[in-house]
Amino acid sequence: MVKRGVLTFHSKPSIYATGVTAGPLENKKSVFAQQFDKSYEDERCDLPTNEDGHKQLMYDAVLIALSKAKKQPEKIDFLLTGDLVNQMTPSNFTAHALAIPYIGLFSACATSVSSMITAALLADAKHANWIVAGSSSQHNAIERQFRYPVEYGSQKGATAQWTVTAAGAALIGQHTQGTPVIDCATVGKVVDMGMTDPLNMGSAMAPAASDTLMNHLTGHGKTVDDYDTIITGDLGSNGFKIFKALANENGLPHTKNFRDAGEEFYGNDPSFKAGASGSGCSAAVFFSDVYQKLLTGEYKRVLLLATGALLSPLSFQQGDTIPCIAHAIELTMEEVTAP
């Protein structure tokens, strides 16, 4: 029987390599800075505009992931990326520069996982050998897109989050031993709990995360304790607190293996308020910290639960609520069986 939104990848596609790039502030302030592959001295990567810098972040992240696996862009069958700028131009220009067949994906900050799910589907159906999935965000470009000009002085409350300047890309291919593999996934439904404050995305997204988590656990017959960690994308400290409360309400009393990439990203620095956000946030943490912990064997099985707020500046100015989505993907590190 097919369960709605619940996917199992029988061929278990592998994640061969990842690449993460980050801006100067992230390099200085993020607790994950040591695990990023590349950081820039300049927030625009020494290019004239924020959007140019945004392209460069994504482009470099893809190339780093490819170079780790010693692959050339010509060998890649698909590029699946997305970001938050209007019509995703940074991703589009990256795809042009790399000349890889490309599908742009928009799931807001959940794009890191939605692109991995799509990549796993393509690999599982044997339509492709090599696929790059990823997402990115650039602070200045996104703040201007969704909120105010960067230099505009507006007081941010405790629930506000800081859009990161970072990009993450993962090279996904057919099953290979010794690499983290994609077991299964759950595509989330859009959940809208009537939240309207664009400076409090965490509380808008928490119900979507909770909904997808429950669908994943029941759909695949798993429990929370099956995972070494369940890591959400960018709920931030406030959204994460609410997410855990919702999990308790849904009969999941143990939440000690829950993590939130957004809350951890800047190490709870109060000047970043509730933490990090942006589609680069989940990608950067999933493809650096989580991936490396899978490689070293510290994690055997993890659930990546990226959340996205699917609003536009137009929609919230017109008084609409913030629709949110969460996608889950389960990665495992198999024991290497001796030959």
Added chain:
Amino acid sequence: MKKLSIILLILGLLTGCSEKGTYIKNTTPYDEHSVENVLMSNEHVKLAKVLLYEDELLAGIRVNTFSRFKKKAIANKIQKKLEREYPDLKVTVSADSKILLETEKLINKKSEKNYRKKIDKIKSIEKEQT
């Protein structure tokens, strides 16, 4: 609060103690006593600098803090009174600190040359007010 008190202290040092009273310089044969009477009888006036020169009577006044709300009315009232006392003089009364400042400068000046020019200028910027 500490910062505020430091700011106030610096302000106090910068401005010195507020002066009070009526200062009059008279270069005319007119009697200046009624000027003093008019100004002193008005409870709102804290400080006044008055210059009588040829056919001009120039008065810059400063009123008490909470009388500032109606300082224009106070200046007008004094002006009317002075005009009644000195029907031959052109009376200018203002509660604007610029007028006070300029009148004070004139009073403190030793020589009386340029008085005419300066007084005309003060009167013209006083008119600009609204």
Added chain:
Amino acid sequence: MISIYITSFIVGGLICVIGQLLMDVAKLTPAHTLCSLVVVGSVLDGIGWYEPFIDFAGAGATIPITSFGNALTHGAMAEAERHGLVGVVTGMFEVTSSGISAAIIFGLIGALLFTSKGNI
């Protein structure tokens, strides 16, 4: 002399407190808050309260955005007094041109000189 500094500090601070309460308690956006304050300044001038208020508080009343509404209304009313109804429209920017022209000029100069920084 010193009292004008105290009144400007306190009055200016209090107007900002009203703005903060509009933002935190009434949950208005910054733009809505500023628009409300401008309208309040304009109405206060209409009933003749804002001018004495400036006499009392000096920069404490002329620096907050309320004075922008006051200055616009003041210009419009002064012209209306001279020329009747037509003056309501023509006199609007008589008094207050400096704020807008300074903002335009320095806005352009700022754009020439600076680029935005995503610092914290």
Added chain:
Amino acid sequence: MQQEKYAQIEKELSPKPPIMKNVIKAFLIGGSICLIGQFIALFYITYFDFTERTASNPTVATMIFIAMLLTGFGLYKKIAQFGGAGAAVPITGFGNAVVSASIEHKSEGYVLGVGGNMFKLAGSVILFGVFSAFVVALIKTILVKFGVVSW
């Protein structure tokens, strides 16, 4: 889950804005900005031919100039983060809104970018200022015509 029920949970768990603290900060920052304005006004009164009333025009222009520098060097947003309305309500906040929008849209060119977007934040203040001035002055003019009040 119902939206109402979630709204309740969300309200319970989300941090409340520290209103008292914000108000005190707004008072201090807003008061300080006005105090600086008063000093600038004193400067214009003392050294130039401005009266208390006419000095407000150059004072406002100078404050906007200072706001431009603070905005350009990335300091105004820090002051605003601390002071909230204390930084937004004074005319410097108006200057910051104009200058920040200009800087932001420089990448689209000076005509379409800077010219077209300069007032995207501050424009509403001008609109409502002008419109309310129009209405107030109109009402007053009519009332004077009917002899209800005088100028």
